[in-house]
Amino acid sequence: MKILFLDQSGKPGGAELCLIDIAKPYKDNCLVGLFADGPFRDLLEQNHIPVQVLTNQSIQVRKESSLAQGLGSLGQLIPLIAKVVQKARKFDFIYANTQKALVVGALASFFSRRPLVYHLHDILSPEHFSQTNRRIAVTCANRFASLVIANSQASQAAFVAAGGRLDITEVIYNGFDPKNYQSHESDVSQIKQQLGLDGQFVVGHFSRLAPWKGQHILIEALVQCPVDVTAILVGDALFGEQDYVQHLHQQVTALGLENRVKFLGFRSDIPLLMAACDLVAHTSIAPEPFGRVIVEGMLCGKPVVAAKAGGAIELVEDGVNGFLVAPEKPDQLAQVITTCLQEPQKTATIAHNAQSTASQRFGITAINQQIAVQLNKLLPS
Numbered sequence: 001m002k003i004l005f006l007d008q009s010g011k012p013g014g015a016e017l018c019l020i021d022i023a024k025p026y027k028d029n030c031l032v033g034l035f036a037d038g039p040f041r042d043l044l045e046q047n048h049i050p051v052q053v054l055t056n057q058s059i060q061v062r063k064e065s066s067l068a069q070g071l072g073s074l075g076q077l078i079p080l081i082a083k084v085v086q087k088a089r090k091f092d093f094i095y096a097n098t099q100k101a102l103v104v105g106a107l108a109s110f111f112s113r114r115p116l117v118y119h120l121h122d123i124l125s126p127e128h129f130s131q132t133n134r135r136i137a138v139t140c141a142n143r144f145a146s147l148v149i150a151n152s153q154a155s156q157a158a159f160v161a162a163g164g165r166l167d168i169t170e171v172i173y174n175g176f177d178p179k180n181y182q183s184h185e186s187d188v189s190q191i192k193q194q195l196g197l198d199g200q201f202v203v204g205h206f207s208r209l210a211p212w213k214g215q216h217i218l219i220e221a222l223v224q225c226p227v228d229v230t231a232i233l234v235g236d237a238l239f240g241e242q243d244y245v246q247h248l249h250q251q252v253t254a255l256g257l258e259n260r261v262k263f264l265g266f267r268s269d270i271p272l273l274m275a276a277c278d279l280v281a282h283t284s285i286a287p288e289p290f291g292r293v294i295v296e297g298m299l300c301g302k303p304v305v306a307a308k309a310g311g312a313i314e315l316v317e318d319g320v321n322g323f324l325v326a327p328e329k330p331d332q333l334a335q336v337i338t339t340c341l342q343e344p345q346k347t348a349t350i351a352h353n354a355q356s357t358a359s360q361r362f363g364i365t366a367i368n369q370q371i372a373v374q375l376n377k378l379l380p381s
C-alpha cells in the first residue's frame with residue numbers, strides 16, 4: 001500500500017505526532033508532503049519517514065477566516081495542488097492529516113483519481129472554527145473523501161453535526177507505543193533535581209501554550225492548593241499565541257506564584273517529564289478532540305485529571321482510571337490536586353488502572369491495524 005500523506009504544519013502538534021506513528025509502518029512506501037518547513041520535518045527524518053516540503057509559501061487562511069479570505073487563498077494553492085496531483089499518481093491514496101491538507105488533497109484526489117482519506121483531528125464546532133472553515137472542511141470531505149477517520153466520537157459527532165456524512169466516518173483513536181513511556185528511576189531523580197522539583201508535589205501540564213488549552217486555570221487552581229504543590233508548564237506557543245504567554249507570566253507574578261510555576265518551553269522528553277510529576281493536568285476550556293497528553297500521562301503510570309468535555313470523556317473514567325473536573329473550574333481542579341496529595345494510596349491505584357487500561361486500548365500495533373483494515377477496503381479488489 002503506497003500512501004501520500006499531506007500535512008500543512010512544519011511544527012509538531014498532536015496531529016503531527018500522531019502521523020509519525022501512522023506513517024512508520026509505510027516508511028518504504030510513503031511520502032509525507034508538508035506545506036511548511038520546520039521541526040516536524042526533522043522528526044520525520046529522524047524516524048526515517050520520507051518527507052518533502054511541497055511549498056515555501058505560507059497559506060493565509062486561519063481557523064477564523066471568512067469566505068472571502070478563503071477564496072482569496074485559492075489562487076495561491078494552485079501550484080501546490082498541481083504538485084500534489086503529480087506526486088499522487090505514484091501512490092494508492094492521498095491521506096490528508098489537517099484541514100488545509102484536506103482542501104489541497106480533495107482537489108488533487110479529483111485530478112489524480114486517487115482515493116482521499118481524511119484524518120480528522122479537530123472538533124468542527126464554532127468554538128474552534130469559523131463557519132466558513134467548517135463548511136469548506138465538510139464540503140471537501142463529503143464530496144471527495146472515501147474515508148474520514150475521526151480521532152474520537154466527539155470529533156465524529158461534531159463533524160456530523162456540521163453536516164458531514166456519517167457513512168464515511170470511522171472512529172479510530174490515536175495509538176501509542178507503551179514502551180516509549182517507561183523511564184528509569186535514576187533519570188527521573190536526575191531531572192527532578194535539575195529542575196529543582198525535589199520535595200515538591202509536582203503537577204504537570206503538557207500542551208502548547210494557547211488560551212483554549214487553559215494553562216491559566218491550573219495557575220488559578222494553584223493558589224488554592226497547599227504551598228508544596230508546584231506546577232510545570234511544558235509546551236510553547238506554536239501558532240503565534242504570544243499575548244497569552246505574556247498573560248500567563250503576568251498572572252503568575254500577580255498571584256505571587258513565581259516559585260511554584262515553572263515554564264519549561266517545548267520539550268522532546270515528555271515521558272521523562274511526566275514521570276517526574278505526581279499528577280498530570282489537562283485543563284482545556286473548549287472540548288478536546290482527543291487529548292494525547294491524557295493517554296500519555298496514563299501510560300506513564302501517573303494520575304491524570306482532565307477537563308470533562310469532548311474526547312477526554314472517552315479516555316478517562318472518573319474515579320476509576322483518572323479524574324474529570326468541569327472545564328474552567330479551578331476550585332474543582334484544586335480539590336482534586338489536594339486529594340491526590342493527601343490520599344497517595346488511593347491515587348496510586350487509580351494511576352495503575354489508568355496505565356493498564358491505556359496500554360490495552362491505545363496500543364499502536366492494534367490501532368495501526370484498524371487503519372490498515374479501513375484502507376484495504378478502499379483498494380480495488
Ligand code: UDP
Pocket residue numbers: 012013014015017206207208234235236265266267268270290291292293294296
Ligand atoms: N508535546 C510535546 N512537547 C511539548 C508539549 C507537548 O511533544 O513541549 C506533545 C504531547 O506530548 C502530545 C502533543 O504534543 O503528544 C499534544 O497533543 P494533544 O492531543 O494533547 O494536543 P494538540 O496539540 O493536538 O491540540
